[in-house]
Amino acid sequence: MERKKSAEAPLVSVIIPCYNHAHFLSEAIESVREQGYAPVEIVVVDDGSTDNTREVAESYEGVRYVYQENAGLSAARNTGVQRSTGEFLVFLDADDWLTPGSIERNLVHLLSNEKLAFVSGAHYKVFKDGTIKEEIQHVKSDHYCNLLRRNYIGMHSSVLFRRWVFDEFLYDTSLRSCEDYDLYLRVARKYPVYHHTEKIGAYRILSDSMSSNxxxxxxxxxxxxxxxxxxxxxxxxxxxxxxxxxxxxxxxxxxxxxxxxxxxxxxxxxxxxxxxxxxxxxxxxxxxxxxxxxxxxxxxxxxxxxxxxxxxxxx
Incomplete structure (x- = not known):
């Protein structure tokens, strides 16, 4: 995508929920700051952490820090929507990171088709032993049916949403997992979406993560x-x-x-x-x-x- 001047480029909000992952948070924030795209706002939603999440977030100039009592990932993302102002939204977990240029790679698709509710891309899986695996799914049509068959998106940070999506939909706070899959299905049931195979982010696999249950x-x-x-x-x-x-x-x-x-x-x-x-x-x-x-x-x-x-x- 050809670089736009900041004054003409739409604002993208990157919302980073964090619960006791301060030791990963800097890497997530740096991956946003190194995107090479402006304007971007970073909103860190501290979901009741007991570590030094606040200290890490506030050490970065321009990062908006929001604290809430522990309410879970869905609630933290919803809070991030409310406290952000961008026309487009990315949800980046604190233990993951974006690949260079990923915001622009996703944005070009949304700018070329104003009817799309969100666009998603491929990603990397990074395991504790340092092994890295590419996760690439080829889905060119029938996105709702393909989502019914499986969550072909896999990593939430590989998705760029339009803000108006959240005028109608929010994350279901009753779900303690699969809340992203639930949102994709509800949105794709009603609106067109798009998927491509460029790598957008890196998903860290932690043995103590909720996906191990x-x-x-x-x-x-x-x-x-x-x-x-x-x-x-x-x-x-x-x-x-x-x-x-x-x-x-x-x-x-x-x-x-x-x-x-x-x-x-x-x-x-x-x-x-x-x-x-x-x-x-x-x-x-x-x-x-x-x-x-x-x-x-x-x-x-x-x-x-x-x-x-x-x-x-x-x-």
Missing amino acids: LPRMLATALKVLDHQKSSLHSEAEKEAYKAGKAFWTNYYCTQLHQNLVAKRTRPSKAALDMLFAYEPELGREFVSKNRLYLLLKGSNRMHMLKYLLNNKRQN
Whole structure:
């Protein structure tokens, strides 16, 4: 995109919710300041942190710091909408960062089509061991149906929204995860959106992040899809909805099974209930190969014995 003069360029607000991630916050802020695009305003929403989030945010000239009592990520993003003034909005988690030039790469698409509610791009996943993986999805049409099938966007910071979207929609504060997926579906149900394959941001994978709670993630993903059930009009949408339920079930159950086998996840009641409810073959495979481990390590031995007996009957 050809560089515009600051006086002519639309203001972009980058909203950074932060809850006890002060040690990552500087990297997120610097990635915005190094975009090479102006004007940009940065709004840090401190969601009741007990670390030095305020000190880090206020060390940067021009960064707007907003404090709220801990209310969760959805509420923090909604607060950021209210306290920002840009015509376009980016939501950047404090432990992630934007790639150079990403604001302009997204903005060019919105400026070329005033009907688009948001545009999304690809991203990188960055793991704790330093491994980096490109996440690229090719979606050129039928964005609502494709979102029903899976969250092809993946990283929230890869999305640039028009402000008017939030005159009609806000993040659902009852959701403790998948709140971004829920918003994409609600917006794309009503308005055109666009997706491209340029990398916009880097998504840091933390083992202690909310996405590591797989039973909750699956339950919430299915809940978000169920919110769309009454809005499905065509047979294609209904088929996409069914495909999405199957995708999320398989996706999270496969992850959980791998974590159990590798002993990265404890075989808790919630974990085994999830496997036996949605992917019983994976559940039976795990208990049949890990009987002694379950009996020795399980916090509820009677519950584990139930699965052993269930597996014996199946065989």
